Amino acid sequence: MKSVRPVQISGVGCYVPDRILTNQELERMVDTSDEWILQRTGISERHIVDRGTATSDMAEQAVRKLCNSTQLALSEIELLIVATVTPDMFFPATACLLQDKLGISRTWGFDLSAACCGFVYSLSVGAAFVAAGLHSKVVVVGSDTMSSIVDYQDRATCVLFGDGAGAVLLEPAKDENNALIDFYHEVDGSGGADLQMPAGGSLLPSSCETVKNRLHYVKQEGQAVFKFAIRKMEEASRTILARNQFRPQDIQLLIPHQANARIIRGTAERLCLQEDQFIVNLDQYGNTTAATIPLAMQDAINLERLKKGDLVLLASVGAGFTVGTALLRWAF
Numbered sequence: 641m642k643s644v645r646p647v648q649i650s651g652v653g654c655y656v657p658d659r660i661l662t663n664q665e666l667e668r669m670v671d672t673s674d675e676w677i678l679q680r681t682g683i684s685e686r687h688i689v690d691r692g693t694a695t696s697d698m699a700e701q702a703v704r705k706l707c708n709s710t711q712l713a714l715s716e717i718e719l720l721i722v723a724t725v726t727p728d729m730f731f732p733a734t735a736c737l738l739q740d741k742l743g744i745s746r747t748w749g750f751d752l753s754a755a756c757c758g759f760v761y762s763l764s765v766g767a768a769f770v771a772a773g774l775h776s777k778v779v780v781v782g783s784d785t786m787s788s789i790v791d792y793q794d795r796a797t798c799v800l801f802g803d804g805a806g807a808v809l810l811e812p813a814k815d816e817n818n819a820l821i822d823f824y825h826e827v828d829g830s831g832g833a834d835l836q837m838p839a840g841g842s843l844l845p846s847s848c849e850t851v852k853n854r855l856h857y858v859k860q861e862g863q864a865v866f867k868f869a870i871r872k873m874e875e876a877s878r879t880i881l882a883r884n885q886f887r888p889q890d891i892q893l894l895i896p897h898q899a900n901a902r903i904i905r906g907t908a909e910r911l912c913l914q915e916d917q918f919i920v921n922l923d924q925y926g927n928t929t930a931a932t933i934p935l936a937m938q939d940a941i942n943l944e945r946l947k948k949g950d951l952v953l954l955a956s957v958g959a960g961f962t963v964g965t966a967l968l969r970w971a972f
């Protein structure tokens with residue numbers, strides 16, 4: 641192991657499928673209304689893959705876009721980390737399938753399962769490889785095909801999720817002042833039952849019974865998750881800021897996991913953030929699980945809401961329960 645060196649995010653690449661599922665279409669599928677979905681979640685539409693398109697396909701597109709925007713040659717990628725709860729299959733890992741699709745035979749990689757915190761957790765793992773001097777070009781991908789595990793007969797969950805992928809490049813920082821600063825994560829496994837896909841694993845292997853009982857879909861205790869999320873988004877954000885001698889008002893941009901606009905706005909309110917200090921883009925994408933943060937990063941770049949040197953906070957809460965935060969100075 642070599643000595644610790646500063647690490648930067650050098651670029652972002654994202655992909656969402658063309659097909660859009662609107663609230664109006666959902667009104668025709670389940671007993672819901674555009675008004676309810678908008679008021680309770682802030683979501684207007686989400687992108688959904690066509691049958692046969694998998695998580696690795698979206699990840700491939702995101703990585704190719706990342707390479708275009710950063711002038712990174714695919715062959716330069718040393719390590720691929722794929723955050724997902726909707727892998728193409730149990731095994732091999734989606735990272736292996738992605739490596740093959742990208743045709744980069746000398747790259748290694750693995751998947752990381754942390755639901756909505758998958759991207760932030762993967763970022764900390766990837767950054768550790770770069771910081772330790774073990775790798776200089778690490779690509780972290782958040783990719784989830786939530787439509788493959790959502791029950792389109794369950795109005796409480798089917799309105800929430802969408803499909804998408806986002807990738808970032810981690811490299812040694814060119815300027816140590818504009819680099820990743822810190823990560824702060826927590827797990828509270830006692831909340832596991834509040835958000836899960838019950839069947840298909842070793843506990844409840846797939847059977848006619850599990851299919852009949854619709855146990856291969858996302859099940860959520862919405863209010864329990866909501867309460868945990870709004871509390872922990874604030875607490876974890878305050879913890880990572882305080883231990884780095886920052887205050888909420890020092891942040892240029894909070895890029896939160898996009899699960900519910902009420903959670904994001906509630907968190908922003910508790911942290912006393914102004915409207916221009918946080919980004920909400922779930923109206924167009926819904927909750928894409930591991931992809932929400934890179935998708936929001938990309939939108940912030942497109943909207944010129946990120947500039948070199950900005951203090952950026954990433955914050956997420958998800959199934960597990962998992963809590964993930966990252967603090968950084970934007971590097972480009």
Ligand code: UT7
Nearest residue numbers: 672673676680756795796799862863865866869899900958
């Ligand atoms: O990313 C992973 C983390 N996940 C989250 O952060 C999600 C956290 N939870 C939430 O965002 C919210 O709890 C939801 C958006 C899922 C639900 O909002 P809510 O305000 O907590 O609604 P609720 O579950 O308390 O339901 C209120 C009512 C219920 O009817 P009754 O019992 O009051 O008659 C539900 O049956 O709304 C009903 N309802 C719906 N009505 C129309 C639930 N889903 C729908 C729907 N359309 N799609």
